Amino acid sequence: MVRPYVVTDGRAYPTRNTFDLVTLVMAHPDRPLTGLSPEKRRVMELCLGGALSVAEVAGYLELPVSVTKVLLSDLVDSGHISARAPIPPAELPEVQLLQEVLDGLRARL
Amino acid sequence: MDSALVSDQAAYLPATVRVTAKILVVGHFAVGKTTYVSSLSEIRPLRTEETMTEAGALTDDLRGTEDKTTTTVAMDFGRLTLSESLVLYLFGTPGQQRFTRLWRDMTVGALGALVLADTRRLEQSFPVMAVLEEHGLPYAVAVNHFEGAPRFAEPEVREALDLLPETPLVTCDARDRISSTHALIALVQYLQARQTPPAPFPGGGRVGGGLGYPLRSSACPN
Ligand SMILES: Nc1nc2c(ncn2[C@@H]2O[C@H](COP(=O)(O)OP(=O)(O)OP(=O)(O)O)[C@@H](O)[C@H]2O)c(=O)[nH]1
Numbered sequence: 001m002v003r004p005y006v007v008t009d010g011r012a013y014p015t016r017n018t019f020d021l022v023t024l025v026m027a028h029p030d031r032p033l034t035g036l037s038p039e040k041r042r043v044m045e046l047c048l049g050g051a052l053s054v055a056e057v058a059g060y061l062e063l064p065v066s067v068t069k070v071l072l073s074d075l076v077d078s079g080h081i082s083a084r085a086p087i088p089p090a091e092l093p094e095v096q097l098l099q100e101v102l103d104g105l106r107a108r109l
Numbered sequence: 110m111d112s113a114l115v116s117d118q119a120a121y122l123p124a125t126v127r128v129t130a131k132i133l134v135v136g137h138f139a140v141g142k143t144t145y146v147s148s149l150s151e152i153r154p155l156r157t158e159e160t161m162t163e164a165g166a167l168t169d170d171l172r173g174t175e176d177k178t179t180t181t182v183a184m185d186f187g188r189l190t191l192s193e194s195l196v197l198y199l200f201g202t203p204g205q206q207r208f209t210r211l212w213r214d215m216t217v218g219a220l221g222a223l224v225l226a227d228t229r230r231l232e233q234s235f236p237v238m239a240v241l242e243e244h245g246l247p248y249a250v251a252v253n254h255f256e257g258a259p260r261f262a263e264p265e266v267r268e269a270l271d272l273l274p275e276t277p278l279v280t281c282d283a284r285d286r287i288s289s290t291h292a293l294i295a296l297v298q299y300l301q302a303r304q305t306p307p308a309p310f311p312g313g314g315r316v317g318g319g320l321g322y323p324l325r326s327s328a329c330p331n
């Protein structure tokens with residue numbers, strides 16, 4: 001495994017803390033990759049394929065979640081990555097979410 | 110991994126997905142967490158690790174003090190697409206590392222947890238249940254039945270695990286997708302019942318405790 005601080009220029013925490021493990025992220029295909037570190041390029045290469053959760057990005061790249069968040073946060077700042085905004089609880093109350101989870105699970109039986 | 114394009118092995122989500130939810134699958138060593146997540150996941154289960162100091166700080170906070178004792182916290186996780194717009198992630202972890210960042214990451218926003226237990230060592234489930242309680246995360250217990258493990262009646266298991274009357278207790282086979290799905294359904298039904306207080310019984314029945322939903326409706330046959 002890569003030493004975290006090598007990958008993140010010595011920072012252990014992302015500049016913003018908006019990422020959850022299941023936040024979905026996507027790359028912008030029109031952004032130039034020049035000047036990105038090798039690790040950020042790998043994130044871009046992966047994320048250009050489509051939407052994935054932060055946890056999946058960490059899993060595929062074999063990076064700790066903490067490091068992945070720092071990289072993603074930088075890439076959001078530079079306009080390479082966007083995080084799909086979560087649905088606000090007012091729009092999807094937990095009761096309704098649980099019902100949808102339940103319906104989805106029952107459909108798999 | 111280095112030669113192959115990592116994007117070739119990734120299973121991307123359709124653009125219609127708008128909501129992600131997470132549920133934890135926890136339990137002591139070798140209780141069947143990874144097996145359980147693998148049975149349910151539509152993707153090859155993924156794994157991430159975090160190296161922490163014993164105190165729970167990330168290792169790179171302590172550059173230059175490399176001799177500090179560190180531990181590796183691992184979790185594996187899987188994914189279930191439940192509808193066009195909804196995806197559920199299952200995170201499996203030993204779950205005894207209460208102060209770690211990874212544990213906090215997993216519990217924040219989680220709907221609840223499924224505790225896997227083994228009747229040969231029920232007492233080993235206590236630390237995990239204690240951590241869930243500390244985090245205020247609601248949970249159900251699923252006994253993952255191993256061959257040769259003793260079968261106890263439900264009240265005995267409840268007593269041995271010191272479960273609250275409303276905590277669902279089911280049996281499952283972590284290797285079996287259907288059985289594992291039933292256990293998850295039992296958890297979600299419970300989470301839902303917690304959100305919707307039972308209608309008051311006509312004639313002034315009890316309030317709280319002994320809720321009117323079927324605790325065992327999802328226990329698997331056998
Ligand atoms: N007979 C039987 N074996 C099982 C069952 N579930 C898991 N196993 C086996 O038990 C062993 C441990 O299962 P794992 O899924 O690796 O357990 P775990 O909780 O992820 O273990 P750690 O990550 O090491 O804590 C494996 O050899 C599984 O094949 C089950 O329901 N029945």
Ligand SMILES: [Mg+2]
Pocket residue numbers: 142143144185
């Ligand atoms: Mg495991």
